[in-house]
Amino acid sequence: MTLSISRRRLAAAATAVLGGVAFAAAFPGAALAQTDIKFTLDWRFEGPAAGFLLAQDRGYFADEGLNVTIDTGNGSVEAIPRVATGAYQMGFGDINSLIKFLDEDPAQPVKAVMMVYDKPVFSVIGRVSKGVTSDPKSLEGKKLGAPPPDGAFAQWPAFVAAAGLDTSTITIESIGFPVREPMLASGDVDGVFGFAFSVILNLKANGVPDEDISTILFADHGLNLYGNAIMVNEAFAEANPDAVKGFLKALAKGFADAVADPAAGAAAVLQRNETLNIDTETARLTMANEMNIKTPYVVENGFGGIDEARLAASIETLKISMALKGAVTAADVFDASYLPPAEERMLP
Template identity: 40%
Template sequence: MTLRTLTRRLALGLVLGLAGGALAGAPAHADTKLKVVLNWKYQGPQGMFFLAQDRGYFKAEGLDVSFDQGNGSGAAVPLVANGTYDMGFGDINALIELVAKKPVDAPIAVYVMFNQPPFTIAVKADSPIKTPKDLEGKTLGGAANDGALKLFPAFCKLAKIDCTTIKITNMQPNLREQMLMQGQVDGVFGYVNTIRFSAKMIGVGEDKLRYINFGEYGMDLYSNGIIVSSDLVKSKPEAIKGFLRALNKGVIDMLKDPDAAVAAVAKREPLIKVPVERERLDATLKAEMNHPEIAKIGLGNVDPARLKLAIDILVDANNLPTTPKVDQIFTPAFLPPVADLPKSLF
């Protein structure tokens, strides 16, 4: 072997060795990171998200998903719109209002979880307030980003009451039930099951409260769903599909084993009262997620005609500047096949 040949072989070996070392040291393809804001503090009905996370469903889709607690279903929408989060579990009606006012680069809903209207005004059981008309001249309280509070002008119009005579007081969410029971306000805004079980947590029985439910006065609205940013739709559509496939598996697991779902929440927030959160989950399934339409279209999907009616109600009642189209609010493009969506919750 000549010196030149030996030199070439040594050089080639060095190059291959360096290349192999570089490849061995190179990181594997990183998972797509997604930041998600929830609707509220950690509670039983959020168990579907954490089951999907704990059981590796997001990871299997190549996703690295992080969840943050929310501060109201309405608050999730602007946080996704301004890019703080990629996704949110937020109120569809707040999304309709946003799209009506600022349609350019607005988020869009891709999986609607709560298909029955949970919006309510809670009053004490012995209150003289029996009907919406009785609210006139009274003081009502709610968190600034509460979905029911944001819908109150629409409720006033449909229920034919004079909103201008009603005083609205903003309060911290954790003080809502206490302020109601102490008589500091005459009624409070919220989701029925949020109020019911938050009251239970402070020792207030169900017999101590009554509810004026928006759905009983013509507001057959959708509520919370997965909302994604316009940037994510454009840049990572496959990540959205993967997220929904994983989440849908989490929903199915939650329906099969509600105790496991609540346990997954308790891992994140050990201070929750597990029996109460299990009751809250059961009540949410029955009252907020169990619209008869899911037997045909599946949980996560929407009825376009019903959503159009909801859009029209909000635009008219709130004098919104434009009327969004259904496909500006919701798209089924990222959903798993309808055959894979839950058709029954019980």
């Protein structure tokens, strides 16, 4: 009797295994969706987030055996401790702030693994009618609104050094993200810190005409830094290297889709926030693609990688302008070993 029961159990187990194999073959994404990843964005669901959302909506994460949850953020600086503490396994944040973060505590278990904004979007956006032009010197004598967690504001000391500004005549007022564009539109401040593609379009929505909007992009005035990157908690990466590799492979596909079809990318964004305008988010995504994502370097070398010498040079810049106290190297900050081959990271 015992032998008969054992045989029946073995047969049932074999059937279950074979059934599982057949199920996996028929539904690879569903069968493999077993590694959970909580991912934090730097900001709200807006046009530039389309690459992440298309990777999710089109099953690219599931195809890699991943169950990904994407949450909004409150600035590209705040994403860093979220990942370092393990509250999120992966996230999207400013690599320059990550350098500063690691300089203050090299033991923090967080590292960048994929570059997204090859050219950073850090800017001061101003009103021409308030005397702010495309010349950084026009900021002298002005009042600027700065949300403390903003990635652009985090690079203000570096920009001041690069542009040679006299800050003794510049007033910085701490403001919240929700009132940033309304305060500039009403003239309460002369300029604000932020990501160009976000602030410009939000200003237009607040009734400010094109001809009254001026943009000072830090990267165009001596600050040759990188921008936002994908970060990973190192303990998670060491325990789940294939999950990290799969995430980046899926994300490369999602961003390629967002570049090829910005309207589809914007539609994915609106599925998460129906209060947005499809034309505005398509324009925002197109602006991000052209200014920050599909740069000449990326066209030649593929999306997601870095020039290590350029990153090292940017660290030297930050040593001077942000008073880094340690010896953080490019290798301490960025690990390219999880990236898919360059041919799988080319943008259309």
